Amino acid sequence: MTPAPEWITGFVGGEGCFHVGVNHNSGMRCGDQVLPEFTVVQHERDVKALLALRDFFECGVVRTNHAERKAYRVRGLDHLVQRIIPFFERHPLQTSKRQDFELFRSVVLMMKVGLHLRVDGIGAIRAIASRMNRGRSR
Amino acid sequence: MTPAPEWITGFVGGEGCFHVGVNHNSGMRCGDQVLPEFTVVQHERDVKALLALRDFFECGVVRTNHAERKAYRVRGLDHLVQRIIPFFERHPLQTSKRQDFELFRSVVLMMKVGLHLRVDGIGAIRAIASRMNRGRSR
Numbered sequence: 082m083t084p085a086p087e088w089i090t091g092f093v094g095g096e097g098c099f100h101v102g103v104n105h106n107s108g109m110r111c112g113d114q115v116l117p118e119f120t121v122v123q124h125e126r127d128v129k130a131l132l133a134l135r136d137f138f139e140c141g142v143v144r145t146n147h148a149e150r151k152a153y154r155v156r157g158l159d160h161l162v163q164r165i166i167p168f169f170e171r172h173p174l175q176t177s178k179r180q181d182f183e184l185f186r187s188v189v190l191m192m193k194v195g196l197h198l199r200v201d202g203i204g205a206i207r208a209i210a211s212r213m214n215r216g217r218s219r
Numbered sequence: 220m221t222p223a224p225e226w227i228t229g230f231v232g233g234e235g236c237f238h239v240g241v242n243h244n245s246g247m248r249c250g251d252q253v254l255p256e257f258t259v260v261q262h263e264r265d266v267k268a269l270l271a272l273r274d275f276f277e278c279g280v281v282r283t284n285h286a287e288r289k290a291y292r293v294r295g296l297d298h299l300v301q302r303i304i305p306f307f308e309r310h311p312l313q314t315s316k317r318q319d320f321e322l323f324r325s326v327v328l329m330m331k332v333g334l335h336l337r338v339d340g341i342g343a344i345r346a347i348a349s350r351m352n353r354g355r356s357r
Contacts, residue, residue: 123314175230
């Protein structure tokens with residue numbers, strides 16, 4: 082299938098996840114690594130919907146997540162900046178995931194200018210990340 | 220918001236549920252009651268998306284489901300026949316929920332001609348219902 086933008090907005094509004102991980106990594110300049118990722122997880126029977134997202138966005142990968150679950154995942158900063166974020170700016174999510182998206186976008190844009198490599202930047206990113214995906218069961 | 224049909228297809232393809240309950244009810248002619256329902260459940264923060272569905276389909280109700288979960292629910296046979304089913308015939312779901320929808324539709328159409336009031340009809344409906352929502356976590 083070739084999904085309509087509105088289909089993507091509806092599907093991702095329900096099933097998508099914008100997540101920012103902040104992990105300790107002694108190899109990094111600040112000792113912390115910021116990992117933004119956009120994911121959509123489905124039962125493997127619906128892997129076609131994930132492949133349609135990958136083909137639509139022309140980036141990211143579809144991999145096994147847990148057992149019979151498959152995940153579409155975009156982690157590359159350039160792909161997030163050039164493909165994922167502009168799409169959801171043009172076609173806003175209609176659910177509370179829009180707030181997660183907006184926080185996610187601010188972190189990605191901070192990373193784009195290198196703030197994640199400074200201690201104060203990491204502090205700000207941690208604060209933003211803690212406000213994301215609140216009260217969700219997944 | 221006024222949702223586009225493609226938004227509804229995407230959102231329901233992820234979050235919707237087509238379910239047929241078959242319950243024992245000694246008040247019924249065959250002793251069994253068939254209860255088809257179309258539901259979409261969301262955290263209460265996304266109740267607006269459910270209200271948009273209700274307004275779009277011009278039927279059904281939005282109620283509290285469990286704790287902070289809200290549900291959009293359509294149970295009326297005429298509403299299912301006249302509004303829900305024709306919509307998803309015109310705008311097919313792109314996920315495996317399409318199979319559930321097709322089984323659901325066949326049960327609703329069987330009910331429309333009164334097969335759920337005959338013992339053999341109930342047997343067939345039970346067989347169809349048992350094939351629905353397989354392998355789903357909800």
